[in-house]
Amino acid sequence: MNQHFIRNIEVKKVRHHKNFSIHIDDTYPKHVIFTGKNGSGKTSLLEGVKSFLELFDQYSIPALSEWRDMVRYNEKSLNEADPSNVYLTDQFRNQITFFSDQIDQFCKKVELDIKNAHEIHHLLEEGKFLIAYFNATRTSSMLTPNGVEKVSLTKKYPIQRGAGDVFIKYLVDLKTQAMFARQEGDLDTANRLDEWFSYIEYNLKYIFENDDLTLHFDYKNYNFLILEPNKEPYDLTRLSSGFSSIFSILAELIMRMESSRTNLYDVEGIVIIDEIEAHLHVSLQKKIFKFLTDFFPKVQFIISTHSPFVLSSVNDAIIYDLYEKESYEDFSNYSYEAIVEDFLGVDQYSSIVKDNLTEYENLINKSSSLTQEEEEKVQKISTYLDNAPDAHSNELKLKKSYIDLKRILREDTI
Incomplete structure (x- = not known):
């Protein structure tokens, strides 16, 4: 069970939205799906959530409490100070401005109630928690190595990407390790790495909707190719926009977890994805969210979508219609047509x-x-x-x- 997750989202001011709360769950880390008509502010709200989470990159919840204490202290001191003492009153005003700006940098739009929030900064530093943000225009930009390169894994990364670019280099590094380990008789290491590659290939079959797909090591060019029957081989840098969108998320989260995971990708985290269905065919829209929540079981996903196929694909999330300011918990029994008209505000007929x-x-x-x-x-x-x-x-x-x-x-x- 996750020990660190968002329980409540307090919206202070995001575009035309002001002063309301979105309660999620106090005991269980439910995912959150923002939906609503175009222009309802979904992207802006996700950016507000990101702004608050950026606090943990450098500071912590106790620091936020200290800033608020300092604002109150200086306001009280200013009220009690002799107005004729300009130097002293200016000092108090400067302190109020400084600490208020610090607070607004992270909390002006949105403030989150996170279970055990005081522990997150420390967990981030140790690689035991991750926070990531993916915008709607994401694409993968993986680098192809010129040879075998040792990939150094970092425990902490910035919120907006930083790890997925070296995914192919990491694959080449691991495949080379497996080959040398087997050559040296270290069968435990070789078998463990082979199982990892089988797991990745199994999930690629699911994403590409092709049980005959194989992930092939092109040892001559230090690269990996995707092989599918009746298709030319292609590498991970030449994916369609839809698959590139998925891979930008998958590769990034895999690389962020590699240094700290156990057998599964079970590191806790909060991941924000704007327009999760971007560029995806309908068949993938139906399965992408469940795929990510199964692959990363301890991540709380905060996403936005226009897709009725995404909305109806899960039954353990809070679905929030930002246009109507209404929460729902299960769309799995709704027809796609009803979701399109009633919740997305789009007429289903031409x-x-x-x-x-x-x-x-x-x-x-x-x-x-x-x-x-x-x-x-x-x-x-x-x-x-x-x-x-x-x-x-x-x-x-x-x-x-x-x-x-x-x-x-x-x-x-x-």
Whole structure:
């Protein structure tokens, strides 16, 4: 069970949002998914969360408490000081400004209530906790080695990237270690490293949705190739935008955990991802969030999304509609169409389908008999609606069935 996670988000001022709280959970590290209409402030809120977490890079929660104590102390001293003593009152005002600026640097937009927050700065220094932020335009930028290079793992990294670029170098280093270990008879080390590569390959099969995929060591060029049947081999620097987006997250978090993990990638942390579905095909949107939460079981993810497929893929997260300021806990039973209209504020039907549906209803509702031309029009529109790209939608089927039923009932009364 995680001992360090966000329990509450206090929004002070993020764009047009002011003075409200988002309660998550006091005992269990639930993930948070921000959704809402375009322009509702999802990205700005995530940046506010990031700003608060940057406190732990250099300071700690006790430092924040001390700054607030100093503001109160100097305000009290200023109120009690002799106004004619300009030097002294200026000193108090300068101190108030200095410590207020320190507080605002991290807490002006958002303040987080984190369980055992006083321990996080120390855990970050030891590599036992991580904080990472991925923006919506992320792509992987991995470096290809010119030879075998020993990769030095660091325990602490800045919030915005810093480790994933050397992922290929790290793979080459480990594969070389495995080969030498086997050559020297150190089978325990060789087998352990081989199992690690098998685990990575297994997860690549899942991400690329291809059970026949293999991760191949190109020893002549000190690189790794992805091999898929009926495709040209390609390396990790030539991924599509969708896979590059995933790999920027996966490689970064793997590298940050390598120095401290046990058998699994089980280091605690808080990871922020803006638009987690960016550039992903629908099939990957359905599985990306669950993949990350399974791969990194002790990370609390704070994400934003426009995707109904992401929203319906989990049942253990707080889903917060920033436009309506409403919390939900489980969208797994909602249809994609309902999520699109009700929670993302997007009309699920194309304008052409809507226009045809309106015309169909107007023709059916005509009190007078339809002309032959209108009857032909009704039949034509009915056929179109039954075969439209939106026709799989239960809501569309229900609406058309209701219109048809009204027509049948009217004809029965004639």
